[in-house]
Amino acid sequence: xxxxxxxxxxxxxxxxxxxARVAKRVVDTKQAGNQVVVVVSAMGDTTDxxxxxxxxxxxxxxxxEMDILLTAGERISMALLAMAISELGxxxxxxxxxxxxxxxxxxxxxxxxAAVTPKRIQQSLDAGSIAIVAGFQGVTKTTNDVTTLGRxxxxxxxxxxAAALNADVCEIYTDVDGMFTADPRIVPTARRIERISTEETxxxxxxxxxxxxxxxxEYARRYGVTLHVRSSFSENTGTLVxxxxxxxxxxxxxxxxxxxxxxxxxxxxxxxxxxxPGSAARVFEVVAAAGVNLDMIVQNVPTTKGSGVTDISFTLxxxxxxxxxxxLRDHREEIGYWDVVFDNGVxxxxxxxxxxxxxxxxxxxxxxxxxxSGINIEMIxxxxxxxxxxxxxxxxxxxxxxxxxxxxxxAEQIEAVVYGGTGR
Amino acid sequence: xxxxxxxxxxxxxxxxxxxARVAKRVVDTKQAGNQVVVVVSAMGDTTDxxxxxxxxxxxxxxxxEMDILLTAGERISMALLAMAISELGxxxxxxxxxxxxxxxxxxxxxxxxAAVTPKRIQQSLDAGSIAIVAGFQGVTKTTNDVTTLGRxxxxxxxxxxAAALNADVCEIYTDVDGMFTADPRIVPTARRIERISTEETxxxxxxxxxxxxxxxxEYARRYGVTLHVRSSFSENTGTLVxxxxxxxxxxxxxxxxxxxxxxxxxxxxxxxxxxxPGSAARVFEVVAAAGVNLDMIVQNVPTTKGSGVTDISFTLxxxxxxxxxxxLRDHREEIGYWDVVFDNGVxxxxxxxxxxxxxxxxxxxxxxxxxxSGINIEMIxxxxxxxxxxxxxxxxxxxxxxxxxxxxxxAEQIEAVVYGGTGR
Numbered sequence: 001x002x003x004x005x006x007x008x009x010x011x012x013x014x015x016x017x018x019x020a021r022v023a024k025r026v027v028d029t030k031q032a033g034n035q036v037v038v039v040v041s042a043m044g045d046t047t048d049x050x051x052x053x054x055x056x057x058x059x060x061x062x063x064x065e066m067d068i069l070l071t072a073g074e075r076i077s078m079a080l081l082a083m084a085i086s087e088l089g090x091x092x093x094x095x096x097x098x099x100x101x102x103x104x105x106x107x108x109x110x111x112x113x114a115a116v117t118p119k120r121i122q123q124s125l126d127a128g129s130i131a132i133v134a135g136f137q138g139v140t141k142t143t144n145d146v147t148t149l150g151r152x153x154x155x156x157x158x159x160x161x162a163a164a165l166n167a168d169v170c171e172i173y174t175d176v177d178g179m180f181t182a183d184p185r186i187v188p189t190a191r192r193i194e195r196i197s198t199e200e201t202x203x204x205x206x207x208x209x210x211x212x213x214x215x216x217x218e219y220a221r222r223y224g225v226t227l228h229v230r231s232s233f234s235e236n237t238g239t240l241v242x243x244x245x246x247x248x249x250x251x252x253x254x255x256x257x258x259x260x261x262x263x264x265x266x267x268x269x270x271x272x273x274x275x276x277p278g279s280a281a282r283v284f285e286v287v288a289a290a291g292v293n294l295d296m297i298v299q300n301v302p303t304t305k306g307s308g309v310t311d312i313s314f315t316l317x318x319x320x321x322x323x324x325x326x327x328l329r330d331h332r333e334e335i336g337y338w339d340v341v342f343d344n345g346v347x348x349x350x351x352x353x354x355x356x357x358x359x360x361x362x363x364x365x366x367x368x369x370x371x372x373s374g375i376n377i378e379m380i381x382x383x384x385x386x387x388x389x390x391x392x393x394x395x396x397x398x399x400x401x402x403x404x405x406x407x408x409x410x411a412e413q414i415e416a417v418v419y420g421g422t423g424r
Numbered sequence: 425x426x427x428x429x430x431x432x433x434x435x436x437x438x439x440x441x442x443x444a445r446v447a448k449r450v451v452d453t454k455q456a457g458n459q460v461v462v463v464v465s466a467m468g469d470t471t472d473x474x475x476x477x478x479x480x481x482x483x484x485x486x487x488x489e490m491d492i493l494l495t496a497g498e499r500i501s502m503a504l505l506a507m508a509i510s511e512l513g514x515x516x517x518x519x520x521x522x523x524x525x526x527x528x529x530x531x532x533x534x535x536x537x538a539a540v541t542p543k544r545i546q547q548s549l550d551a552g553s554i555a556i557v558a559g560f561q562g563v564t565k566t567t568n569d570v571t572t573l574g575r576x577x578x579x580x581x582x583x584x585x586a587a588a589l590n591a592d593v594c595e596i597y598t599d600v601d602g603m604f605t606a607d608p609r610i611v612p613t614a615r616r617i618e619r620i621s622t623e624e625t626x627x628x629x630x631x632x633x634x635x636x637x638x639x640x641x642e643y644a645r646r647y648g649v650t651l652h653v654r655s656s657f658s659e660n661t662g663t664l665v666x667x668x669x670x671x672x673x674x675x676x677x678x679x680x681x682x683x684x685x686x687x688x689x690x691x692x693x694x695x696x697x698x699x700x701p702g703s704a705a706r707v708f709e710v711v712a713a714a715g716v717n718l719d720m721i722v723q724n725v726p727t728t729k730g731s732g733v734t735d736i737s738f739t740l741x742x743x744x745x746x747x748x749x750x751x752l753r754d755h756r757e758e759i760g761y762w763d764v765v766f767d768n769g770v771x772x773x774x775x776x777x778x779x780x781x782x783x784x785x786x787x788x789x790x791x792x793x794x795x796x797s798g799i800n801i802e803m804i805x806x807x808x809x810x811x812x813x814x815x816x817x818x819x820x821x822x823x824x825x826x827x828x829x830x831x832x833x834x835a836e837q838i839e840a841v842v843y844g845g846t847g848r
Contacts, residue, residue, distance in 0.1 A: 050500065054504065054507055057443060058510060061511075064517070065503045065504075065507050069504065069507075071499070072496040075492055075496045075499070076474065078492070080477060080481055080493065083478055087482040093489075094492050
């Protein structure tokens with residue numbers, strides 16, 4: 001008997017009809033002879049509606065109460081799903097994050113899981129029941145205060161429970177048939193990825209692929225949880241995210257897994273920074289002290305500007321650009337630069353593939369494909385298995401298609417279907 | 425420094441504007457130098473919407489999951505109220521029933537409070553904070569499962585917390601200015617009751633007055649909690665429910681406290697029950713076994729019918745009439761009666777007053793007033809401080825007005841204002 005954790009996002013449980021469909025799917029899995037734990041997000045737009053209510057009352061609501069408010073959404077969906085499963089004649093019990101043993105730190109709004117002790121879940125499974133667990137939420141160890149896990153929280157709940165219960169697989173249900181070599185809305189010929197390593201998935205997620213959340217993949221990688229990304233709207237096979245060898249023997253890593261893109265980046269340029277030791281370091285110290293994470297960094301060679309000054313550019317999430325720019329302005333005199341320029345018109349393309357390690361020439365081919373489509377590359381960064389470039393945001397889709405084609409990633413026929421919104 | 429528990433129903437926290445108004449009121453109470461605990465119901469129609477969702481999924485949802493679902497409403501309103509108070513610059517913390525220490529038995533949907541250990545509430549008050557508590561909910565002692573307290577649950581939560589915290593007063597906010605000598609929607613000249621005993625309030629609540637729930641009043645009576653019924657829409661003085669002597673010295677009990685009415689009753693008549701020992705008892709055993717509570721009972725004198733048979737009539741909540749009638753039909757042969765007749769056209773008028781004890785002639789005056797207005801009395805029952813009569817339901821309002829006038833309960837000017845719906 002296998003133990004399967006299934007996670008359904010908000011679009012999969014948006015209304016009574018959807019909840020009944022999910023119940024059917026869960027019951028089918030159970031009746032195929034498996035033990036089943038289900039993790040659910042809040043229904044459809046519930047979380048946004050609760051956020052709107054909170055914002056109507058206070059522009060800056062207290063974090064502890066915000067978490068109590070937001071977790072109401074998952075309580076509603078978990079109770080309704082348990083009812084829908086009971087209605088099919090199968091025993092189901094719903095559990096809050098607390099009841100499921102999800103213990104977190106006290107960082108309300110973005111708590112990290114400290115421990116998972118799913119004793120009641122195991123008891124429920126042992127008694128032949130399906131266990132429904134509210135995603136996105138936990139409880140602090142000492143005060144029993146409700147916390148939320150931040151973006152991707154329900155995915156993380158599912159993976160953490162799968163690890164703690166030693167589940168065979170953690171199925172993440174979404175509104176597409178798995179992970180693709182590019183976003184099918186941009187590249188209609190994108191190919192479904194059958195199997196991919198956690199390392200590649202992390203690079204894809206960190207650089208704009210929206211299907212899986214970074215934290216959940218990190219958790220899965222650390223605890224060796226096999227993820228199975230599937231559509232809740234079809235029976236298609238989806239994508240397996242695992243570092244285990246495939247049963248049919250080891251295969252060569254494919255050269256390229258896919259092309260990710262990210263429109264959320266902005267570029268900040270600090271102009272005429274004195275070219276003396278420590279100036280660049282001081283720029284990054286100031287930004288780090290403001291709590292902003294940087295992505296790519298480029299420092300011009302000083303001789304191209306002359307007169308002992310240089311420009312420093314970096315990219316970051318555009319939501320944090322204002323904060324970084326303000327922090328730098330506060331230290332302008334001290335650092336001695338001339339100006340800070342903010343550019344919200346950039347996009348990032350990332351080519352990811354474990355096979356790059358052993359194949360030189362991938363970068364040259366990437367740059368060539370982009371150049372041939374008449375698009376300028378503004379910044380470059382690389383890891384062992386990824387090459388990222390910054391372009392104008394308006395050129396990003398065109399660049400993605402050009403690179404996808406150059407690396408022969410197209411499927412033989414169009415297979416991607418996007419079914420609805422995306423869950424939390 | 426006084427400790428005040430304030431309870432606000434669903435209509436008082438129906439939207440962001442209402443919540444802000446309640447927050448202002450709570451903060452005013454705090455800044456007048458009191459410690460404040462606030463108990464809230466779910467916002468407006470939230471509970472009904474959740475019930476609709478559940479019914480769309482299952483006609484007979486499991487009780488444990490139903491309770492998880494329904495308690496989401498109070499979690500939302502308590503979090504929002506805490507935010508609204510914080511927005512006014514005053515510290516507030518929200519607590520679930522569990523965090524507030526409301527321990528119940530395991531009767532999901534209609535749990536009874538077994539213990540209240542409000543340690544965290546006391547800590548919150550000691551730290552200078554306002555404590556917001558979700559009404560209507562508790563948690564079982566051994567399994568930490570969420571329970572709901574059934575109808576009037578939030579009132580009961582407020583009274584139970586007031587008792588456990590040894591509060592000076594428990595203020596129940598509603599949409600009228602207190603308790604009145606009759607429902608102001610029927611008798612516009614009804615007078616506000618300034619002060620009333622718990623015994624009279626129990627009789628009023630048990631016989632149709634909707635302002636306070638029976639269980640909450642029973643709890644207040646048992647633990648000596650002073651209730652103060654007030655409008656959340658005005659600053660008027662409301663009604664004090666207490667058994668303590670008024671400070672200005674003992675007053676004579678007023679003859680009559682008020683006229684309650686109840687449209688939810690139905691009458692069942694069992695025709696031609698054999699007039700032998702045990703037949704009537706058997707009728708009531710069968711009804712009791714079906715879990716139905718009876719209110720008034722009338723057995724005709726057998727000689728009026730002749731031939732050794734009699735009719736037995738009783739009233740009960742009309743929601744339970746079908747169940748009682750079915751139970752009786754299942755035992756028709758055994759009991760040997762001829763037929764069961766169901767009458768959904770009755771109404772009940774109850775005159776309540778502690779002064780009745782020492783004033784004979786109240787009943788005669790009551791019957792006279794009803795007779796003079798041309799209305800027939802079908803059944804009568806009395807307690808020490810109450811006389812109830814059954815009339816046709818269509819005559820009920822007219823009877824209430826006639827009795828109210830006969831006992832000179834009218835105010836000198838119209839003072840009752842009904843502001844909105846009623847909360848839970």
